[in-house]
Every structure is written in C-alpha cells, then in structure tokens.
Amino acid sequence: MTSAPTATTTAALPTALADAATAAGLTVLARAGWDPAERPGGPPNLPGFTASSFGPLFAHVADRCLTAFHGTAPAPPEDGRDTGLVLVSRLGDMATETAVTGSVDRGTKASPLLFYQSVPSAVLGVVSARWGLGGPVICISPAGDPWAEGLELAGLLAEDGSARDVLVVLVELGVDEGEPDSAEALLVRAAAAAPGAEGVAE
Template sequence: MSTELVAVTMPEGTVPPPLPGFVVSSFSPLVAVAADRCLTARHGDPPAADAVGQRTAVVLVSGSGDARMAEHVADAVDAGARIGPLLFFQAVPNSVAGHVAARWSLGGPVVCLCPTGEPKAEGLAYARLLIEDGDADEVLLVCVEQAGAAACAHAVLVSEGESR
C-alpha cells in the first residue's frame, strides 16, 4: 500500500484564503487549501459539478478540532452575545470535510477522527482500513491543528497498489 503519493504541508503561520460559508477561524480554510493542493497535484482540476464521484474517502484528523471557533463561541456565550448561524454549520469538522468531498465529487466515506495517539499514524491506519475493507480506492488524509498562535495542515493521498 502506498501512503506518500502526494503530501502537502501548510506551514505554521500561513493564512489561507477565506472559504465561503466558514467564518472566524482558519481551521476550515486550512483543511480546504491542503486538500485542494493535494488533490490537484494528483488529479488536476476539480471535476465538473455533474461528474461521477471517485471512490475517494476523506479522513480529517485533529486532536484539538477547531479550537479558535470553540473559543469564539465560548466568549460569545459568556458575553450573552448572539451566535451567528454559520457557526452552527461549521461547528463540526465534518462540514469542511463534506465541502471538500462535494467540491471534488468524491464518492467515498467522510470520516473525522480525534486521535488519542499520534494523529498521522492513526489517520493512516484508518485510511488503510477503508481501502482494505473496499470502502474506498484511495483516501485523502488531512491532519490539521491549531496550536497557540500557529495553525498547520498536512494532506496526503493513500492508495493501494500505486508504484509512483
């Protein structure tokens, strides 16, 4: 099984472009940029909107989730402020994973993990299970963390039988 077909790293401190529908935090835009760069390197441009989906799963791994958004919501609740409806949409990491799957017409499962051990290792293990069980032909694994003032995302495509 090949695990390092395409790897993309968003350096710490990188500010990704805004992602429509996602506000307050860099978490979702970082996921989208890392996923887009990884998928573009392997598959070219995203397919047309009516394209039949590839059997590519999306596995999003984060030990802390969207920490900035959670902090923003907690501060708003503490202050008695109204919480905007977009925050309900992006309150779970699978919203951005689903966004990536829809943008790329990916026909595999969408899974979000909060690892108890090393994030990439746990994500790779889960990706291998999806392939071995026949649920996907390849898996886009995206690891994202927001730590202190920095945030970073890494994306890799995992597939079986690749010789590249």
C-alpha cells in the same frame, strides 16, 4: 488552488510518514502542506466559514494535494467516487469553540455560520462536493500518533473496499501565542494498487 504539482518519490517523504504509510499498507500518491510564511495573513478565505482558520486550512491543503494528483477539480468520476476523506486533529477547531462559547458568555447573538462549522465534517463536505468525492467522510481525534492512526484508518478503508484512495488531512491550530497553525495532507492508496509515480505540492 495553488502552484503546479511536481513529481517526487517516496524518498522525499519524512521517515516517520513513510514508515506510517508502509505500516498501513499504503502508497502516498500526493502530499501537500501549509507553510505560514507563504501566506502571512493565513489561508485563503473559505465561503461559509468565519472566525477560525481550521476549515480554510483543511480546504487549502486538501485542494493542493488533490490538485497535485488530479489537476483541476473535480476529480475524474472513476477516481472521485472511490475517494474518501479522513480529518485527523487532536484538539479540533478550538477557535470556533471559543467564538461560540464567548458569544454565549456575553449573551450576544452568534453568527449562524459558527454552528454550521462547529460540526467537524462540514468542511469535509465542502471539499467532497468540490472534487466529486464519493467515499466515506470520517473525523478522528487520536490519543496516539496522529499520522499513524489516520493512516491506519485509511488502510482499513482501502482493505474493506470502502475507498480505493483516501485523503488524510492533519490539522492543528496553534495553542500558544506565536505558535503557528499546521496542516498537511496525504493522498494514499493501497500499495498493491498504486501507480509508480507520485505528485507533490509543497
């Protein structure tokens, strides 16, 4: 977990994120992102995950975002039981896929952890357990705009009563040499039910 949260307003959100949240009928309660310059060695290690930064990145920004709104884990039961998780990634965990296929190609024994973490929802389960979240857990690979589709799904979950709050996390690993990994999380709630203040962990 990380720096203490500070207050912000919707004006602090990038226009594209604010517009996508508004279009989905959502208010942003908290926001957190990954800054490669903050930790040049990568995100903090996550027990049970190896050979890829995908799971640790998800957990890192998810923890920061939830901390910004709830403080320390777990979330209050009345909040946690109605919070869902949505992972958004166009390409998914390419590093784990590469590690598994590389072991197969070489005829060597792959770490059992690689098979566990090759299921995208594995890291969502870790975060859900840590924070006591009882809402739906969903992973999507959008063809269109990742934030627009992720927030639209969050809005549908709130609309049909599946969750009151939804943590939407966008994770993409760098594809080209020198391209940094990226990760950002938004905790959202249906606009009609949202409080007036927001938290942020940049």
